[in-house]
Amino acid sequence: MLIVTVDEFKKMIRNNDERIEEVDIVTTGTCGIMSGTLGIFHIPFNEIFKRAEKIFLDNIEGKVGVCPNEYLGKVDALFYGEVGFLFKRLVRGEELEAKAIADGKVYRNIVNIDELPTAKMLGTRMAFKNYMAFTNLGEPVKTIFHRFELKRGEATFSGCGEINPLENMVIKSEKDIIGKKALLNGAEALILGFGTRSSLERPNIMISADMKEMDSYYLGGFYTSGGIEIYNTVAIAVDVREHREALMKLDKDIALPLVNIFGREIIDKGKYSEVWEDVDLRPKVHVERCKNCKSCVSEISCPTEAIKRENGKIKISEDCFGCGVCKICPYNVFEIKLGSICGIPIVCRQSDRKRALDLAKELKRRLKDETKENRDY
Template identity: 75%
Template sequence: MKIVTVDKLKKMIRNNEDISEIDIVTTATCGIMSGTMAVFHIPFNDKFRKAEKIYLDGYKGFVGPCPNEYLGKVDAVFFRNGFLFKRLVKGEELEAKVLADNKYYNNIITINDLQKAEMIGTRMCFKNYSAITNLSDKPVKTIFHRLPLKRGEASFSGCGEFNPLENMVIKNEKDLIGKRALLNGADALILGFGTRASLEKPNLMISADMKEMDSYYLGGFLTGDGEEVFNTVAIAVDVKQHIEALKKLDKDIALPLVNIFGREIIDISNYGEVWENVDLRPKLHKDRCKNCKNCLAEEYCPTMAIKKINGEIKISKDCFGCGICSICPHGVFEIKLGSICGIPITCRQSDRKRALDLAKELKKRLEKSFIF
């Protein structure tokens, strides 16, 4: 059984090498995935009749669907809480607080205290994205950027030729149901199409146990319109079954450029323009740092990866490669993001480095035990 990661396969295709001897390709994508929610079964030290409101470290959840009357335990759903999910998966302690019968009950919990912690993505691995720009003279706050999107700027999502759905021929939703995957490092199950999905524009509904996840692969991403969740998904693709789709390269995958107002298509480019000859991570030039009282890169980093520690600027592994840190006026952070249709990219909402890391992890697991 010969298994390769998606980057290796695409390199072979570019070099006109024979891929007929390859059996499995591990594909992956990482990016903001709206519709990510978690279902928790949260214990408390006291018993109460019926929970009315619930919070985890100040984040509001939704009680239900099971009432769990007089059990001192609550089923709850949380979403758009990427930073909370990351802390939970890391094993950090969180304060659970519930309102019942006009009284608050509290408990300090970790993920190991939860009988169930299941992540369900209702719209993951989206195959068809658009790049966004602003044709007006008025900057606009948007989920597609960390900062107000100005005229002459663009943002985009999607891992292009790495994305599992770009590398599969899907003729029916039944082709997907029950297929296994990795979601943030955890063994996951594909439930079928996600919301707003179609054969032309598919995405996936995926479920996995958060107790098995690796916190590196998920987290929060601050946008101009609030907090979102980023996830990483890897899927094994059978070469013989999907060979035509696997031959697609970035340049073959369309990426429309649309106006943020009205979403009319301005032009159609491709993922080769935004992913070729770019940097996946910023270069840090500490010698250029002026020790500004308010570090703009630290303040606006969407994943809070930039920190000043003892007067020294550092980038943690939470870095997403989005490019927002280039806001620094002194050039401390340098990253090449490329452009689309002549418009410079100023925010990237997908991360090829994390995607490839999980594709490599899936390859290792398949080589140890072929279970996918």
């Protein structure tokens, strides 16, 4: 069985490689802001109380429920909203303070992910079959689609284009995806069906996985001018025999609608090739240009907190998302090509092809290992 990653397969198409006929499985991936993400936790405490009225993890409030767990000193809880950095810290293995309020008394416990009997992630709307680009025809506005206010003459976008799993699949009904396996942030996941706001024209999936098996590299928080968002990474294996027609599409074949942030009416239609071809997935850092400013605007503005200064030197960690916001540096310490859409320059990317391709590569490795084990067995 020949298994290749989606970028390897697309290169075969571009190079008219005859070996493409031998490919059986293509591992696809996407990474981006996925707002409809929630955590389902069972949180233990050291004292017994009737039932919690409120629940917090490191001062971020969750929702108590669904099971009351009366007189057990345990709380079932849902956490969603501005949880990106919280979930990353949890998956990373950090200790967090759990706080429950019951009958006017506060109960506390220090927990890490291994001490939570249940820690599941549910994505209610993930891996959109690509998305859209946003621009502004009015006054500057705070929005979840940009780190700063989005101004006239600027554009942002989401979607991984030709490597997106659902873009590479022929989906005729929900039955085509229910029960299919995937990777969610490095953990084996199960696709539960279509997600919210899904349609056959623009499908997305509902997916679940155990957070204890996740790799913190693949998820995290993302600051926007409209609040904190969360990004996730999804990889799915696609059978060439079933989905060949969809797999043959390239970025130039995939529409990227440009819409007005107010009302979402379509202004123009571009292609994903405009924003993903001949661009940089990560910034180049020109350390020699750094003036060691007292307040580094790029460090302060980084949506994923990836830019740090150590001993007077600027560094970017693996938390970098490749969004391009760091270009704000007045001394051009950070250089990154982002492309444009319909002639409007991109100022912020909210999808990360590097992480998507990393997870697609990891899925290929696991599938090859499984194939080898089965053969040896």
